[in-house]
Amino acid sequence: MNFKVLLFIFFLTSCGQQASSRNTETPETAKEPVIPAIATINTGADRTAEYLPLLRGKRVGIVANPSSIIFKDEDKKAYVHLVDSLLSRGVDIRKVFAPEHGFRGNVEAGGTVKDGKDPKTGLPVLSIYGNNKKPKPEQLKDIDILLFDLQDVGVRFYTYISTLHYVMEACAEAGKSIVILDRPNPNGHFTDGPVLNPKYKSFIGMHPIPVAHGMTIGEYALMINGEKWLANGIQCPVAVITCTGYTKDMPYDLPVRPSPNLPNAQSINLYPSTCFFEGTNVNEGRGTDKQFQVYGSPYLPAEKYPYTYTPQPNAGSKDPKNKGKVCHGEDLSGTERLHRIELRWLIGAYRNTTKKEAFFTDFFVKLAGTPQLRQQIEAGVTEDEIRESWREGLERFAKTRQKYLLYKDS
Structure with missing residues (x-):
């Protein structure tokens, strides 16, 4: 038993x-x-x-x-x-x-x-x-x-x-x-x-x-x-x-939003990927009605990031990052359902920012759960190489996870 x-x-x-x-x-x-x-x-x-x-x-x-x-x-x-x-x-x-x-x-x-x-x-x-x-x-x-x-x-x-x-x-x-x-x-x-x-x-x-x-x-x-x-x-x-x-x-598709800044299925779908921006100087959509579905920063170049928005205080965020500043970035709200964490947006923002020295905050390590991801991005490691560094840990976790599943796995 x-x-x-x-x-x-x-x-x-x-x-x-x-x-x-x-x-x-x-x-x-x-x-x-x-x-x-x-x-x-x-x-x-x-x-x-x-x-x-x-x-x-x-x-x-x-x-x-x-x-x-x-x-x-x-x-x-x-x-x-x-x-x-x-x-x-x-x-x-x-x-x-x-x-x-x-x-x-x-x-x-x-x-x-x-x-x-x-x-x-x-x-x-x-x-x-x-x-x-x-x-x-x-x-x-x-x-x-x-x-x-x-x-x-x-x-x-x-x-x-x-x-x-x-x-x-x-x-x-x-x-x-x-x-x-x-x-x-x-x-x-x-x-x-x-x-x-x-x-x-x-x-x-x-x-x-x-x-x-x-x-x-x-x-x-x-x-x-x-x-x-x-x-x-x-x-x-x-x-x-x-x-x-x-x-x-x-x-x-959740019938009720689980928290103020996850308003819909698309924000929840993107959240594992775009929440990493919370540990950077890039706004992750707080202060808009597309939380975690857009990202942007005053320090991203307009020629590469033509999409713009301006974060303003709202019910989900009284003091959003880059409040009142025009942010250049991307609208990801049309992204199809993801089956993995996408790093391309984070890596691209780091490579293109005009303020690399202030891009990451100390909070990023808490989000990642390790300093390695920040170090890899700063060193120019590719997304594929970063994923390969996760493989051994994910394989160990899969064996542990299997013991506790109550539903048919995907």
Whole structure:
């Protein structure tokens, strides 16, 4: 019997309930790489019959944001927030834990998420971002079980998997169990990028994984446990309520933006590639309505980069990079679905900038998870050569990743 099954049985025993949380059957039509209607997929949250018995008679805490939704009909045209739905079903929710961007998703990247009270439900909302990334023992004392439902996008520096780590660690230390409501990974069809060097661990990169990891957040939780990445190798009782009708090669257009600066499928598709610009003097589309779909800088030559835009403060970014300055760059919003991280835009911008000495910032190493990528670009190493340097790490990660997959791989 493998680790995942043993851990799941332990969780069910601790809850005193039974549930089917690992149904990995998919429709026959899912074998063809076609774009599915959203109606063909049921997320973990949609499968209420599988997890409501686990919550009955329990004091419940929940990690949630605007992406935590339940569809109200089979056509997937109307939805209700998970918290509102559970309250209407009599679930005893005691508090909400809010990740980066807040419970209602109205806090810009890196902005302060404050404790408070949700005006709609009256529930206390506790921040688990900023100075309190890990729930405190006293914050977990009055709950029996924690429900975790955040839409991830499959990228190492997207902070929801770091939040997952700290929540699992806190629950393991407090003797609490977690139910994870799984959701498709819109970038789940590939793994790519440099594997993080543990010397450069940070909140935007906590584990030795590549930039694009190709896992759902439920699979990732199993990996955190199985690889004993929590403090002192402790493990957290976890049950994953899986999606049905989903395989990793399926394009999946999220019904709700997962954060303020990922407004649509194209921004999510480009994010693993264009987010590297956050560690440079190049604007990555913040301060526009095409976040991560355009890039530009005052220091790129107009003759090579005729596309222009001017970043201005907006709901997603109060102080965007190069605010108020005309930026020359590229509009990538028409790019076809990517199956790897594209470095050509980053490499080209470095080669063409008039301010090479100020191109990279210290933040770039945190994004890359290693100083090597910056060194390679500065040395003029080709994209193909850079990719070859990733190969060994990606092969090792693939063997580890395989142990924790719950869905048909691409």
